[in-house]
Amino acid sequence: DQQVKQNSPSLSVQEGRISILNCDYTNSMFDYFLWYKKYPAEGPTFLISISSIKDKNEDGRFTVFLNKSAKHLSLHIVPSQPGDSAVYFCAARGNQFYFGTGTSLTVIP
Amino acid sequence: GAGVSQSPSNKVTEKGKDVELRCDPISGHTALYWYRQSLGQGLEFLIYFQGNSAPDKSGLPSDRFSAERTGGSVSTLTIQRTQQEDSAVYLCASSPGGAFYGYTFGSGTRLTVV
Numbered sequence: 001d002q003q004v005k006q007n008s009p010s011l012s013v014q015e016g017r018i019s020i021l022n023c024d025y026t027n028s029m030f031d032y033f034l035w036y037k038k039y040p041a042e043g044p045t046f047l048i049s050i051s052s053i054k055d056k057n058e059d060g061r062f063t064v065f066l067n068k069s070a071k072h073l074s075l076h077i078v079p080s081q082p083g084d085s086a087v088y089f090c091a092a093r094g095n096q097f098y099f100g101t102g103t104s105l106t107v108i109p
Numbered sequence: 110g111a112g113v114s115q116s117p118s119n120k121v122t123e124k125g126k127d128v129e130l131r132c133d134p135i136s137g138h139t140a141l142y143w144y145r146q147s148l149g150q151g152l153e154f155l156i157y158f159q160g161n162s163a164p165d166k167s168g169l170p171s172d173r174f175s176a177e178r179t180g181g182s183v184s185t186l187t188i189q190r191t192q193q194e195d196s197a198v199y200l201c202a203s204s205p206g207g208a209f210y211g212y213t214f215g216s217g218t219r220l221t222v223v
Contacts, residue, residue: 006151034211036214041216041217041219042216042217043113043200043202043214043215043216043217044152044200044214045214046211046212046213049211089151089152091211096142096154096157096165097211097212098154099144099151099152099154100151101150101151101152102151102152
């Protein structure tokens with residue numbers, strides 16, 4: 001049973017616009033959330049995180065929002081750049097990290 | 110080492126053969142994880158080692174899959190009698206102390222069963 005879901009397998013955005021990637025989870029006990037970015041032929045790399053005691057964390061062009069009541073988090077990238085084109089995975093921490101299925105972002109120059 | 114190292118980076122094998130995939134975690138990391146990513150799929154958890162504790166094998170898809178971690182460091186994932194559905198990228202990750210920290214992933218081994 002998938003505890004972390006990314007319902008959009010792909011997303012295309014024009015360069016300079018905002019990219020919004022969404023993630024839903026089922027377990028209200030998850031206390032820490034991460035976003036990973038993965039380029040082809042490379043392993044996922046850590047991008048940004050948020051603790052369940054916060055509702056927003058910002059790092060440069062990347063902002064993660066957490067809505068605990070809706071069990072939903074989102075990653076905003078603004079402005080989007082062609083180098084942001086990658087697969088993005090969200091992960092939630094229980095007794096291990098549970099990963100979503102990923103969203104492939106394409107930023108069109 | 111500086112990062113998580115996996116070998117080989119690519120492996121093509123014939124159906125029915127056994128394969129071994131290797132993972133060298135970051136030195137000092139006590140937790141080690143194996144995941145796989147099949148075409149069009151997300152990261153599927155396979156197995157988790159934490160220190161000297163018994164591994165969490167709950168994600169292994171069949172008894173053809175096994176893994177060991179020697180000396181609390183290097184890990185080997187073995188797939189016996191490979192099937193075409195085993196074709197995937199196998200990713201290893203390590204962390205300093207289990208799920209308290211985020212993971213550092215290796216670049217993966219792309220396994221193709223023909």
